[in-house]
Amino acid sequence: xxxxxxxxxxxxxxxxxxxxxxxxxxxxxxxxxxxxxxxxxxxxxxxxxxxxxxxxxxxxxxxxxxxxxxxxxxxxxxxxxxxxxxxxxxxxxxxxxxxxxxxxxxxxxxxxxxxxxxxxxxxxxxxxxxxxxxxxxxxxxxxxxxxxxxxxxxxxxxxxxxxxxxxxxxxxxxxxxxxxxxxxxxxxxxxxxxxxxxxxxxxxxxxxxxxxxxxxxxxxxxxxxxxxxxxxxxxxxxxxxxxxxxxxxxxxxxxxxxxxxxxxxxxxxxxxxxxxxxxxxxxxxxxxxxxxxxxxxxxxxxxxxxxxxxxxxxxxxxxxxxxxxxxxxxxxxxxxxxxxxxxxxxxxxxxxxxxxxxxxxxxxxxxxxxxxxxxxxxxxxxxxxxxxxxxxxxxxxxxxxxxxxxxxxxxxxxxxxxxxxxxxxxxxx
Numbered sequence: 001x002x003x004x005x006x007x008x009x010x011x012x013x014x015x016x017x018x019x020x021x022x023x024x025x026x027x028x029x030x031x032x033x034x035x036x037x038x039x040x041x042x043x044x045x046x047x048x049x050x051x052x053x054x055x056x057x058x059x060x061x062x063x064x065x066x067x068x069x070x071x072x073x074x075x076x077x078x079x080x081x082x083x084x085x086x087x088x089x090x091x092x093x094x095x096x097x098x099x100x101x102x103x104x105x106x107x108x109x110x111x112x113x114x115x116x117x118x119x120x121x122x123x124x125x126x127x128x129x130x131x132x133x134x135x136x137x138x139x140x141x142x143x144x145x146x147x148x149x150x151x152x153x154x155x156x157x158x159x160x161x162x163x164x165x166x167x168x169x170x171x172x173x174x175x176x177x178x179x180x181x182x183x184x185x186x187x188x189x190x191x192x193x194x195x196x197x198x199x200x201x202x203x204x205x206x207x208x209x210x211x212x213x214x215x216x217x218x219x220x221x222x223x224x225x226x227x228x229x230x231x232x233x234x235x236x237x238x239x240x241x242x243x244x245x246x247x248x249x250x251x252x253x254x255x256x257x258x259x260x261x262x263x264x265x266x267x268x269x270x271x272x273x274x275x276x277x278x279x280x281x282x283x284x285x286x287x288x289x290x291x292x293x294x295x296x297x298x299x300x301x302x303x304x305x306x307x308x309x310x311x312x313x314x315x316x317x318x319x320x321x322x323x324x325x326x327x328x329x330x331x332x333x334x335x336x337x338x339x340x341x342x343x344x345x346x347x348x349x350x351x352x353x354x355x356x357x358x359x360x361x362x363x364x365x366x367x368x369x370x371x372x373x374x375x376x377x378x379x380x381x382x383x384x385x386x387x388x389x390x391x392x393x394x395x396x397x398x399x400x401x402x403x404x405x406x407x408x409x410x411x412x413x414x415x416x417x418x419x420x421x422x423x424x425x426x427x428x429x
Contacts, residue, residue, distance in 0.1 A: 221356025270426025
């Protein structure tokens with residue numbers, strides 16, 4: 001884990017808050033962010049104190065890097081992309097300031113705001129996460145290419161602040177992208193050990209955006225599909241295979257600096273210590289996949305299904321031996337996913353994966369399961385890292401015959417926030 005976003009304690013199952021502790025924390029937050037009014041909490045009563053929210057699963061929001069990139073990936077995701085509903089840079093600034101205030105409070109397991117007294121007042125916090133606790137909540141924010149320029153228009157006067165590395169991804173072979181579920185001016189990635197806490201974060205941020213931004217598309221996820229810390233075991237994806245064995249870990253600081261974090265020399269300055277997020281919704285074609293033999297599935301992936309070991313090896317963490325042969329043929333087939341995705345075959349290039357499984361209601365009359373992978377990766381340069389890797393997979397990967405990419409987006413996620421600042425502040429300085 002990055003020390004700049006260190007958790008106060010190891011992640012543990014979500015813990016509840018005491019009634020008194022929650023009320024006191026909400027009241028002190030209202031004074032701390034200068035909201036200008038005193039009120040009562042969503043739970044009623046006028047108690048107040050400086051008591052800290054209880055629970056050991058809080059992730060620090062402030063730091064050099066945004067949380068939700070190098071911090072250990074929790075089990076649940078709520079992802080949302082927005083279209084800006086204004087051409088005013090002041091409106092964008094106001095929105096980002098409010099989103100930052102919300103993120104600070106929710107990551108601590110607090111109400112966003114205490115509400116003014118009176119039974120007819122609409123609460124500013126919808127309240128569905130009351131008493132649950134922080135549940136390791138992280139919120140990561142990003143800016144899409146269209147925020148800076150759309151159809152040739154410099155609508156916000158930010159065109160000259162656009163990072164050169166922020167450009168729409170190309171269409172890859174076999175893509176079946178849905179425009180309504182792709183792109184966006186802004187994005188929010190909310191991750192938590194409790195799905196209701198992740199939902200609550202996006203719900204609260206969406207409410208706060210009214211009049212300034214509208215929800216374009218969203219995706220919920222469950223069951224992380226990779227490990228981002230050595231403290232985590234390798235999870236399984238919905239194909240039944242261990243996923244992300246060779247992922248970069250946050251403890252690999254040299255690898256993180258080389259492949260994930262944008263440096264001051266990369267430009268622009270406001271992206272220093274940030275990263276670029278790629279999101280892809282990938283449907284698994286189960287009717288085809290489920291009909292393949294175990295050996296066929298393992299050869300498509302390049303690993304044993306149960307142990308996770310590379311073909312020809314015994315342990316999940318054994319190194320890939322891409323030169324091994326049996327009866328004149330590669331032990332790991334030439335079109336196996338792990339071979340084509342390995343750094344050895346991609347000029348040493350790596351990405352940080354942080355995806356989740358998803359499952360949606362079946363399309364009426366289709367008879368097919370709509371489920372798969374909501375792929376998320378972070379990289380220093382998506383067009384030198386993700387794009388050539390995905391092109392190689394789309395053209396030759398045996399696994400790609402069982403997958404359908406239906407959504408695609410790329411966002412620039414700026415560096416972290418120090419107390420008193422807000423997400424994307426460098427855009428306006």
